Amino acid sequence: MIFRDRTRAGRALAERVAEAVGECGHRPIVLALPRGGLPVAAPVADRLGADLDIVVARKLGAPGRPEWGLGAIAEDGPPVYDQDNLRYAGLTERDLSGTLDAERLELRRRVRRYRGDRPAPAITGRVVVLVDDGLATGVTAHAALRWINGRNPERVLLAVPVCSPEARDLLAPETDGVVCLSAPPDFCAVGRWYEDFGQLTDEDVDEVLRRYAHA
Template sequence: MIFRDRTEAGRLLAERVAETVGEGEHALVLALPRGGLPVAAPIAERLGADLDIVVVRKLGAPGWSEFGVGAIAEDGPPVYDRDNLRYARTTEQDMAETLAAERAELHRRVHRYRGSRPAPPVTGRVVVLVDDGLATGVTAHAALRWIRGRDPARVLLAVPVCAPQARDLLAPETDGVICLSAPPEFSAVGYWYEDFGQLTDDDVDEVLRRFHHALK
């Protein structure tokens, strides 16, 4: 399944999510910015749910920044992938400098996207975490741990496309993983989109502004 863009993927995914989450459940849809937000907006609209973000940063191996060995979410502790740490021949202690830099960037993005607004209340709610795809699943893992620590009623993970091993890894962290396509030969998330353009902070602002303006 090849998606035209993130918005189309979100509309298709919304129909599947609606089979599990009812409009009367006062759900909270949380997107991983930047790429998860255009996917999440149609889902929140379909469910009549609140839309917000949970800010996450990948922790790349020293000297190999694209290879994620862990991640951090909001004010939560780092979550590491033990197999990836071993593969990269690095340790949590080796990650101290990277962790500090990514924590600083995470705080910048939280302030940029949310300002003085507090993190969305999660306790007792049905939460749907959304991203544009799962490769290793390391950033979604950190976000799920952060959400779980705030005592939701249920937490679901919804993505248009995922690597089967990432889906299986994260399933125990959720009350359900909803994925439209899990190709055995996954490659990379962008491979499954015709338009997978890089998004900016301004794009995040625009999606949130459009969504909340439509509710007025």
């Protein structure tokens, strides 16, 4: 399944998420992982009549190979590590202490940049849908789910258009359900499954958040 772009993927995902959420007695909240998760999350929030906000997370990359995620952090939560990848890299959690410190600083900067003076979203007792544009290792979403679950939601769903089967299986125990339109065995990378997978900017994030804050 190849998606035209993130917005169209979100529209397709929204119907499946609505089925999974079902009837709930209060307004659910959709949380996107910025930047790429927001254009996917917006149609989902529209379909559910839900609030839309973000949860900010950062990948902990391998030294010299920052694109290889060995762990992640979300908001003010504890780090989550991919133990299999750590062993494969011949590293320990302590070896990533410098990376962790640097990414915490960048995470705080991004929280200030995207959220300003607004508090973190209130999710206690609510149905929460975490959305991203796709999952490769799933480690960043894992950190976000741990942060969400630490705030006592009623239910937590993870929703993505495409993911690796391994990421889906890893994260299922952290949720009350995973909604994934496609989990190809030859996954390789998220961008492979989009015709348009252009880089998004902080201004793109601002535009979506302003629209929903006004609504």
